[in-house]
Amino acid sequence: MMRETPDLLSSADRALVDGVLARQLRPLAKTITLIESRRDDHQARAHAVLEALLPHTGGAMRVGISGVPGVGKSTFIEALGLYLIEQGLRVAVLAVDPSSTLTGGSILGDKTRMELLSQNPAAFIRPSPSAGSLGGVAEKTRETLLVCEAAGFDVVIVETVGVGQSETAVSNMTDIFCLLQLPNAGDDLQGIKKGIIELADLVVVNKADIDLAAATRAQAQLKTALHMLRPASPNWSPPVLTLSALQKNGIAEFWATVCDYRAAMSRSGEFDAKRRHQAQAWMWDLIDAGLRARFRSHPQVRAELPVLTAAVERGDTTPAAAALRLLQHLN
Amino acid sequence: MMRETPDLLSSADRALVDGVLARQLRPLAKTITLIESRRDDHQARAHAVLEALLPHTGGAMRVGISGVPGVGKSTFIEALGLYLIEQGLRVAVLAVDPSSTLTGGSILGDKTRMELLSQNPAAFIRPSPSAGSLGGVAEKTRETLLVCEAAGFDVVIVETVGVGQSETAVSNMTDIFCLLQLPNAGDDLQGIKKGIIELADLVVVNKADIDLAAATRAQAQLKTALHMLRPASPNWSPPVLTLSALQKNGIAEFWATVCDYRAAMSRSGEFDAKRRHQAQAWMWDLIDAGLRARFRSHPQVRAELPVLTAAVERGDTTPAAAALRLLQHLN
Numbered sequence A, B: 001m002m003r004e005t006p007d008l009l010s011s012a013d014r015a016l017v018d019g020v021l022a023r024q025l026r027p028l029a030k031t032i033t034l035i036e037s038r039r040d041d042h043q044a045r046a047h048a049v050l051e052a053l054l055p056h057t058g059g060a061m062r063v064g065i066s067g068v069p070g071v072g073k074s075t076f077i078e079a080l081g082l083y084l085i086e087q088g089l090r091v092a093v094l095a096v097d098p099s100s101t102l103t104g105g106s107i108l109g110d111k112t113r114m115e116l117l118s119q120n121p122a123a124f125i126r127p128s129p130s131a132g133s134l135g136g137v138a139e140k141t142r143e144t145l146l147v148c149e150a151a152g153f154d155v156v157i158v159e160t161v162g163v164g165q166s167e168t169a170v171s172n173m174t175d176i177f178c179l180l181q182l183p184n185a186g187d188d189l190q191g192i193k194k195g196i197i198e199l200a201d202l203v204v205v206n207k208a209d210i211d212l213a214a215a216t217r218a219q220a221q222l223k224t225a226l227h228m229l230r231p232a233s234p235n236w237s238p239p240v241l242t243l244s245a246l247q248k249n250g251i252a253e254f255w256a257t258v259c260d261y262r263a264a265m266s267r268s269g270e271f272d273a274k275r276r277h278q279a280q281a282w283m284w285d286l287i288d289a290g291l292r293a294r295f296r297s298h299p300q301v302r303a304e305l306p307v308l309t310a311a312v313e314r315g316d317t318t319p320a321a322a323a324l325r326l327l328q329h330l331n
Helices: A011-021 A025-036 A040-056 A073-086 A111-119 A134-150 A166-171 A186-191 A212-227 A251-267 A270-297 A299-314 A319-328 B011-021 B025-036 B040-056 B073-086 B111-119 B134-150 B166-171 B186-191 B212-227 B251-267 B270-297 B299-314 B319-328
Strands: A061-067 A091-096 A123-125 A155-161 A176-181 A202-205 A240-242 B061-067 B091-096 B123-125 B155-161 B176-181 B202-205 B240-242
Touching: A011 A025, A011 A040, A011 A134, A025 A040, A025 A134, A040 A134, A040 B319, A061 A073, A061 A166, A061 A251, A073 A091, A073 A111, A073 A155, A073 A251, A091 A111, A091 A134, A091 A166, A111 A123, A134 A155, A134 A166, A134 A270, A155 A166, A166 A176, A176 A251, A202 A212, A202 A251, A212 A240, A212 B212, A240 A251, A251 A270, A270 A299, A270 B270, A270 B299, A270 B319, A299 A319, A299 B270, A319 B040, A319 B270, B011 B025, B011 B040, B011 B134, B025 B040, B025 B134, B040 B134, B061 B073, B061 B166, B061 B251, B073 B091, B073 B111, B073 B155, B073 B251, B091 B111, B091 B134, B091 B166, B111 B123, B134 B155, B134 B166, B134 B270, B155 B166, B166 B176, B176 B251, B202 B212, B202 B251, B212 B240, B240 B251, B251 B270, B270 B299, B299 B319
Parallel strands: A061 A155, A061 A176, A091 A123, A091 A155, A176 A202, A202 A240, B061 B155, B061 B176, B091 B123, B091 B155, B176 B202, B202 B240
Antiparallel strands: none
């Protein structure tokens, strides 16, 4: 679906578009900075650049990776990235990290975490945007993902740490969502947050080198848990793999499983359907957020919302009556 | 929190309020019919009656019951209801059944399903409102629940069948959400829908009389699955009980567990906090639904939405650009 670059681009922005399409890292980084900027004029330019790049997106496998701190996400992503580069692929690594908005830091801010990968010319690592709500961070990461696809990356890995709703955001922008687990199963598996295991298309027990027996037990328990849940697709039951990212054992098997998933989903038509559904859901999320922001900024709503919220909490009025009263101000 | 009945009530509506507070079944049924009516004037009257009843609500234990067809929900609810009445309690049974909006029927439409309970003067059984979206059905059931509390029922059971998002709606309006399961565990447990097991505060394996060994195996598997998930409260790990509703075995233990839950949640302050949170969330659900309805009815949005939806699906525009463009029509 090739299309001409729209004429409305300034020459500077046309240079960005051409640079990204030529797979140059500087224009790529500059475009992402434009996307992450909060200035209105930058946002308008970012939208125009993105529209021009859109016909060239969609070519990457979008892989979501999640797991609690300490599970070995960086080691795993570095091992996976280097393996994929050995196969002749180009790899981008992005992050959705809402905690970075609080700390100013980022799970990917310290590139020394993936030293070898970050130095490899076939890799591109971008830390999480360091300002904004989860919705804002996720939106910018999703747009960055599209820019990376236009820049010809074959695999885009989106990493997230298990904080709040970030796993849902990442699973909503990737083709396959992989959950990393520690081998000390048993009592400690209560740590899996509500709803997270059900997002997983693939579960990986990392650090199998430390205690293979424990890893195998964890694998069996996770299989049982997954077995209790109806899979998202009739054509894919989420498997549980064990591996050691540190010893680079099991990385090839992991990627083979990702490729199996892609093949199964593509055969059934679910691969493209999922992407279309994700784009729709994303649009509605943004519409809902926009409608809520407009609602909250209405002078009378602003004045009455705290009063009615308190009345609903106390049970002095019903949620329905309060909602109706607030909505009437929009007429 | 006693309060005078507002003066704005008509004498007919004041009679409804007084009748409900006097625990009379006819005014109760009439009030619910008013709530379920789609006529605007009825809705206005229903709101006024509800406001007058509100100070008298909150006294019941709100119990959600879910499970697939065939799990024995009616038999269980009848056994539980009769047991509670034996203990001197009054019991109301409501339903959220989105399928009734399609079939015109209702999971509780056939009162012969709970013949003994429906004939008992200490019980009140009301089928699911038979028209409207899930959101509409759930809203009316929630308001009906409040009316039942004002009518002095000690326990309100809200039943739902495992269809779509109805379990979430019921768990959002009850204090404890109980999931009924069949004893034929093993391979068949894949039937648990995504996200449902995580809503459960209590899981019950019914029909333990048919095959006790199978029920015990199912219990062990469900315990393992629940063990993998972080509980919603640090003060409650959802237990798994086995019972036979048909033989009335385990009903007393079930209710004792519900009371344990209530005691644990009350001690930690979570019981009231959960109700306050539910009321808030309910208000925002209604606000969001109202905002979306207004948005969709805007002439320019109506004209452009299908075009932009298709463009987003094809990847011709980003979800962000499409959302922005549609929202701008509201200015």
